[in-house]
Amino acid sequence: MKGKQGIKKVIFLYLPVIAFIIITLAPFYWMIVTSLKHSTEVFSRPLTYWPKEFTFENYSKLFSGFGFGRYFLNSFFVSITTTLIVIVLSLISGYAMSRYKFRGKGFVYLLLLCTQMFPAVVLMIPLFETMNSLRLINSLWSLVITCSCTNLPFCLFMMMGYYNSIPRSLEEAAQVDGCSLLKAVFKVLMPTMLPSIIATGSYAFINSWNVFIYATAFITKKEKYPIPLALNIFQGEFNTDYAGLAAGCVVALIPVLILFAMIQKNLSGGATSGAVKG
Amino acid sequence: MKKRRLVALSMAVIMSVSTLMGCGSKDSSTSGKKQVVEFWYHAADEKSNKAYEELITKLNASQDEYEYRYTGFASKDFPDKFQMAIATKTMPDVISTGFGNVMTYVAQDALVDLTSYYEKWDQKSDILPQTFDSLKALGGGKIYGMPFNYDQQICYYNPALFEANGITEVPTTQAKFLELTEQFGNREKGTYFYSLRGVKPSDNLFAWIFTYTDGAGYKGSFFDENNQCIINKPEFVEALDVYASIYKNKWVSGDSVNNDFNEMNAEFSAGTSMFVMHNSSGRRSISTTLGEGNFKQTKPLANEEGRYYAPSMQPQVYCVTNNKGADANYDGAVKLCQYLAGKEAVSELCQVLGRTPVNTACYEADWYKQNAYYPLYGEIMNDPNYVQIQNPYWLMTYANFIKSDMTTDFQALLLGEKSAQQVLDKWAQFLTEEQAKYLQDK
């Protein structure tokens, strides 16, 4: 009996998971190997699956002349600030959208949905003018604002869905117990919603981590570049430095991997079941 | 009570955001009496940033009238940034740009006519006369930029692979080239003689069809005396068919239809092809991925008469932006252009970046003479068999045309979805129309 279940587990769980991991990691493997090669080994034949000669020059280059540390901090600033703003705002307004019936709700919903549909390229000029009039060109806040705006609708919808899935009785009970609405939301719903908040937050974080199209428009000072913009310099007019690009990409990935490692526990767990039962 | 708290909370959020925003945009204008001159470089990488920063520091130390500031942009970003700056009237004072984009900016009234400044420049006589001619032709008699380097169209080959395959003679003619392409194009093994470029093919493509037809009556212009574009002549159609047959016959990789320079270089560096056509500025890239000493360069392919056609000298230039009106004083900006196009700065930059200077004063310097690659460019320049193709870059839509329409049509031809006749007819019609518009505006 147990053996049979073991086999079932291998076929239906372990094998697919391993397959997913391999497919996921293969491109990363290639990226890391490339980043550890001398640029002359990147294309050399026969193709080497492991660097013939290890080199960390692509990495040391990033931090010495290139100034990657600075770009790293910029990206961090943009991502974290955006994430915080988006989480707070979508928690508040998601609650309104989920728990209240009010005039114009459908309109708000459609409005937010429409903002997601607009191709970003054409917004560049009007947004640039707006940012310019606010004196935010070359300020990281211009990116925080645009990232917040572009990520807000989705995060709001997600939050709304999460609120919908939580019985209203939960915070009503708390309110009856004498809590204010805010307290009820924060004290009772927050722990229940933690996985959702984390999922939403990580979504906003990653999207802002990779902010690119607006950064091209709003940031012209090198010391304000976020990572994706800074990496562009490896793609020269007649020259693409694949090894350097790969190294930059690997480094840019590390904080996100750490983030995933930290949050993955919270992405699921029986938090809700306990709360509902109680 | 509760409501008030809620209001307070939302207000707090808005307030905190807006106050924080305020901090972000402090402009540090600590220049004092000095006039600030902003310079944007259009194709920055680590090396060029370092070189330019040093040069600008030196210039700032040598005088105290102006404070020059340098910003280097990745070549991918520059067009967007500058376009945005034009649109919102936030241009820097000086920019650098490729030859092909000059008229795009002139059309938007973004650049200052530098002819009078150029005439007064003390190093004017050192500039290669050909570049001067190209620039004048480009600006319809006016000069919009100070040239600093140019790209020479050449071929690169892999000597080790030549030897391994028993190719003893480097091909110099198109006929020989076709023979080798056929002989060594092997899909089964995945190795080829040539790497074709399908994205932005114009330089290779025009060089091919003009050389193949020995110009077919080309007299220095794409347009005949009636301002009709000549590139759809039957001779050119035939020549283009021959060039396309290289792909159709599978003598090059299947992917090459969508090869840009990067992919072409990747094939060449992987050693899956041994011969490519590109310009002198691509050398740095090839030496990065293939390794110095593993490739050699040779003249563009010639026809049976021994003549070869290649794009004319299209220098990269420094331009002064029109951010103060046409009659304003641009001395500070011009001074920077002249400094950067001058012997000292050009020497420094071309040495570091592997570019070919147009300032002949550099040709006497040791670094130039000792370089293994420059002699060929000099030889080509003075070769009576070299005929320059004047691309009509004065048409402001031309730069985009070769990027988009020409790429798509050429790919359609290679994939058998369009014929050479259709393709060239379309191009000729487009160029004739654009030329008519140009002449009308003039």
Next chain:
Amino acid sequence: MKAKGRARRNKLYYKRVVTPYLLLLPVLVFVTFFMLRPMVNVFIMSMQNYKILEPGNKSFIGLSNYIKILTQDEVFIKAIRNSILWVAVSVVLQTILGFWLAYLLNQKFKLRGIARALVLSPWAVAGVMVGIIWNLMLGETYGVVNDLLLRLGIIDQNISWFSSGNMAMAAVIIANVWRGIPFFAISYLSALSSIPEDIYESAKIDGANRIVTLFKITIPMIKDTFVLTTLLRSIWTFNAMDLIYSLTYGGPNNSTMTIPLYIMTKFKGEMDYGYASALAGIATILMMIVAFAYIKIGKLGKEEMY
């Protein structure tokens, strides 16, 4: 005592009416100022003859741009076809694989934490970089994929990914699916975790097997998440172009040219702002139609919507 009660009732009523607007205010201010206002600007531009290279000719031309797009533009038709293919195939594959992955990762097994962190990581790579990595891997004569397949004896001749429209489309979709699976996995994972475990337990007691549980309980329970994520992901996939551009440049022969990529070439290349804006307008309208149909069919939010 009585007065206090009435005041309290009034206050409660007042609260219910005003609170949602107050709660939504910051978001609406943000979105109106930084998204809607620029969108209106773009809409105005779309009614103009606004070509950067013809600075003197800026004028109001009504719907001419729209008419030109719908009647004369062959690339637009091609781009529509490509966009539909690109979105539909990408999203369907991502949804299925993403759900499967979430389902797997929601079960308990050893090293689950590490597996989760690893499997979710492609999402963190910028679109441009995804294009470059996959270009490096799929290249016919220099890529690792062909090299590996040759060595393993699976193929005996290089596969050319970029020599035909269908293959090139397949290549960009593969890269996009690779990148997009984690997004779905994360969304579903947090949705799955919100399903109370006792429901499963009672189903088990009732004798339902795994498959029945999946279709009868799990999927209906996360339906809203499902509809919303597929909808939004479709919209984003539609608008995402950095990956395509860095992998195929939209080629060969426009076979991977999607609408936003086409808008970009009109906007940045030809610098015909009027035309590009009109394209953006049409794209938005088309998407709105599709999205509303989808919401209606998916009954998103059920009675909550009006």
